Amino acid sequence: MEGFASLKAPSQATPFFSSTPRYWNLPSQLSFYKRSPFSTFSVRAQVESNDGLAAVATSGESVTEALKVKEWEVGMFQNEVAASQGIRIRRRPPTGPPSHYVGPFQFRLQNEGNTPRNILEEIVWNKDTELKERKPLIVLKKALENAPPVRDFIGALKAANERTGLPGLIAEVKKASPSRGILREDFDPVEIAQAYEKGGAACLSVLTDGKYFKGSFENLEAIRKAGVKCPLLCKEFIIDAWQLYYARTKGADAVLLIAAVLPDLDIKYMVKICKLLGLTALVEVHDEREFDRVLAIEGIELIGINNRNLETFQLDISITKKLLEGERGKIIRERDITIVGESGLFTPEDIAFVQEAGVKAVLVGESIVKQSDPAKGVSNLFGKDISLG
Known part of the structure; x- marks a missing residue:
């Protein structure tokens, strides 16, 4: 027409x-x-x-x-x-x-x-509906001016890797998931974040989706205001650049971009906006085609490999090894791109497997947030104490 x-x-x-x-x-x-x-x-x-x-x-x-x-x-x-x-x-x-x-x-x-054909598609459709109620960008201007300084997300991961000889940990503050339901009933986001930091986490990931993960931007803001020093990843299903600005106003240092949802042009555009705002973009892939698409985009510094099939939610940590073999692994090393292993990591053996594949950081939520003492959960995950003190 x-x-x-x-x-x-x-x-x-x-x-x-x-x-x-x-x-x-x-x-x-x-x-x-x-x-x-x-x-x-x-x-x-x-x-x-x-x-x-x-x-x-x-x-x-x-x-x-x-x-x-x-x-x-x-x-x-x-x-x-x-x-x-x-x-x-x-x-x-x-x-x-x-x-x-x-x-x-x-x-x-x-x-x-x-x-919707699967849970990810359902989440994306719901997110599109949520965004119809968003505030105009002009309303965020003052909040952006008053946002706390951006911290070096990748730098924190690299420092932790050098200090411990193990992948830097992005510990996830997550109350629930669509596949597992409620993970922790006594959920205090600030208390959990502080325990993660005490246990040696390099960075934190904070779920902000309310409907499917029982998270909120208020949790992100509260953790930042509580004085937690770990850089914060806003774990949101981003489909519009407006969400990047909003995350920055709430104290985010990094954001998640999912290649299974975003076409190449969206990712390129959003990565540029992230650089304008000082945010780190963690671009997530879960198969060969997505990995190749992301590697073709200029300015990518941090790639997450999700071992969970985003349509079926099945787990297979061998995906990480498969994607980092051969030419892709060579490109990663030449460009000094930091790789984050995501999902399905529960034991020191799991951590060792993805580290051997070339991972320099891991994002872990379920296996540590369910522990009565999340700080102890971190040491159990790595098989030793990785805390600073």
Whole structure:
């Protein structure tokens, strides 16, 4: 459909506070508006008489309803881009906009509801709904100015690796997961974070998703304000650059970008924004194609290998070894990219296995957060005391 939505590409000179990636290969009727710093994404409606959507406007439908249809179409284009890169997680339900019109009298029919194919897709769809209620970026301006200084996330991991001879630990503050349910009933995020730090963690990962992991940005902020010195990773399902700015206002030093969800252009764009904000981007992969995609992106310094299949949630720590063999491992070493082993790590033998494969850091949650004393859980994980004192 031509002429309904015209969006213009943002100026190269004003990348700051642009909340939507720039898809330079969009069809001719779609481009992005130029936006000044702190502006919000806007759409211009142009209904032409020869446009099929003209019937929507002239039949009493509001422009807002018509824009919802066009928003869905843009989402479908994102799905097509993602699918071309092997991404199976759909950003939008696939069967159509919320409603459609049939017949000469424009009867309105509701489309049947769409069912996510796996838990990750369900989380992404829910996150998209959550973000519709977000505050404008301009509201974050003052909070960004007052955000605490960014700390060196990768530097902390490397220092821990050199000090202990073991992978630097990113200990995860996590109350629950979709696959395991509640992991810890007596959940005090600040107390757990302090115990991790005491036990020798180099960095912390804080779950901020509420619906599926029982986390919150309030937990992230509380840990930062409590004086915990470990750099903090905001463990969120990021689908929009706005989330990067928000994480920074809450005290994050690093953020997670999931290659199974984000097309290459999104990752490139978000990595650049992270550098503007001083954030470290941990880019997560879980198969060969995702790894190759990420290695082709300039500026990647930290890659996480998730041993969990993000669609089935099955675990296999041999994935880490498989992905780091051969040419990929050589590229990693040449570029001095830090590799983080994620998921399925419960014993000193597991840690030794991924370290032998080339991992310099590990992200662990379940096996230590469930311990009555998380600090002791850290020493049990590594088979020895790695604390500073």
